[in-house]
Amino acid sequence: MRDAVRRATLAELGEHGYAGLTVENVAERSGVHKTTVYRRWGNVTGLISDALDLAADEPWPIPDTGSIEGDLRGIVQLVRSGFDDPGLGPVSSAFVAAAMQSPDxxxxxxxFFAARHEQSAEVVRRAVTRGELPGHVDVHEVIRVAVAPVYYRLFVAHEPVSEQDxxxxxxxxxxxxRAGVL
Amino acid sequence: MRDAVRRATLAELGEHGYAGLTVENVAERSGVHKTTVYRRWGNVTGLISDALDLAADEPWPIPDTGSIEGDLRGIVQLVRSGFDDPGLGPVSSAFVAAAMQSPDxxxxxxxFFAARHEQSAEVVRRAVTRGELPGHVDVHEVIRVAVAPVYYRLFVAHEPVSEQDxxxxxxxxxxxxRAGVL
Incomplete structure (x- = not known):
């Protein structure tokens, strides 16, 4: 049942965004009774939080190209192409919008992002082991600084993001x- | 009249956020008749766009510390402290939230950000003139990459942003x- 409700939540988010998400529609789409959804998930925010909790546990295809340059580029391209994906992009954007309006x-x-940072940091740790980066590097901060410009263009400055960007x-x-700043 | 409506829009955004902004409340607060506000600004999005248009024209206190390191740090601290400001922060956050929900x-x-990037790029141009940075540097991209992690922490990963960050x-x-990447 949890999986059906979660899939319905993601589908509704993709089609109608955060502003159009209702417990009623998720219940109807999932085939789970409305009173059950209300009792177990509470409200729209509960549905979103649960969908995100499960998404955070999913493995993320961290690249392993043999060099930190290739791995880091691969991670940022994964982020970029995710938002470009007609199925995934609207859902991911809806999560970002929902978080701006609801503390939950x-x-x-x-x-979710703490888990992603931790998963992605593995490529930085491997680079330290290979001697490509100094041992004192903040592995999570390298990931943040790498992906931040993509999110900044998409959700703040509202600019396109090319593969080159x-x-x-x-x-x-x-x-x-490499310069020892991070 | 335009200034009264704009000030009322900013005050309402600061108090109630984008979700709580109404033409009625802006009209009442500004002392401008509701039908006039509807005729000239159309709706909530028109009010927000107009407030942003005027904000983009305002001079921004670009630092001039004599070094690119000091200037760039100054700009990023301006962004950080702006969101930390109890008066300004909620208004700025409301603009970011509104843009996620309305194409206008x-x-x-x-x-607004194109104007800010252009104003801020002046510190990078001065650095090129002083010989601190290579002449082929993308002056706008230096600004984007410098401020992006602050916005990423605030609006995407929902993490605190310290002065050190x-x-x-x-x-x-x-x-x-300096490495020639931007």
Whole structure:
């Protein structure tokens, strides 16, 4: 049942965004009775938080190209192409929008990104082991600085993000890490 | 009249956020008749776009510390402290939230950030003139990469932003620019 409700939540978010998400529609789409959804998930924010909790546990296809440059570029391209994906993009954007309007959704999104940072940091740790980066590097901060320009263009400055923009963001984080700033 | 409506829009955004902004409340607060506000601004999005248009024209206190390191850190601290300000922070956050829900607000915010990038790029141009940075540097991209981690923490990962985080973001952009990546 949890999986059906979660899939319905993601589908409704993709089609109608956060502003159009209702417990009624999720209940109807999932085939779970409305009173059950209300009792177990409470409200729209509960549905979003649960969908995010499960998403955070999913493995993320961290690249392993043999070099930190390739791995970091791969991660930033994953972020960029995710938002470009007609199925996934609207859902991901709806999560970001929901977190701006609901403290509960913000907490769930914070936990989601903490998990993503930790998973992604593995490529930085491997680079330290290979001697590509100094041992004192803040592995999570390298990931933040690498992906931040993509999110900034998409959700703040509302600018397009090309593959070249994404590669440059990854390269900038790498240059800063090599310089000992991160 | 335009200024009264704009001030009322900013005050209402600060108190109630984008979700709580109504033409009625702005009309009442500004002392301008409701039908006039509807005729000239259309709706809530028109009010937000107009407030942003005027904000984009305002001079921004670009630092001039004599070094690109000081100037870039100053700009990122301005961004950080702006969101930390109890008066200004909620208004700025409301603009970001509004742009995620309305294409008109997104266009207005895009124009606002284009103006800010252009104003801020002056510190990078001065650094090129002083010989601190290579001449081929993308002056706008240095600004984007410097401020992006602050926005990413605030609006995406929902993490706190310390003064040290802000300084490190500026230093990372500078290291990338020096390395010839930006």
């Amino acid at each position: 959704a913000a907490r769930a999104l914070h936990a 994404a590669a440059r963001a990854a390269d900038a984080a790498l240059a800063a890490a | 607000a997104a266009r207005a915010l895009h124009a 802000a300084a490190r973001a500026a230093d990372a952009a500078l290291a990338a620019a």
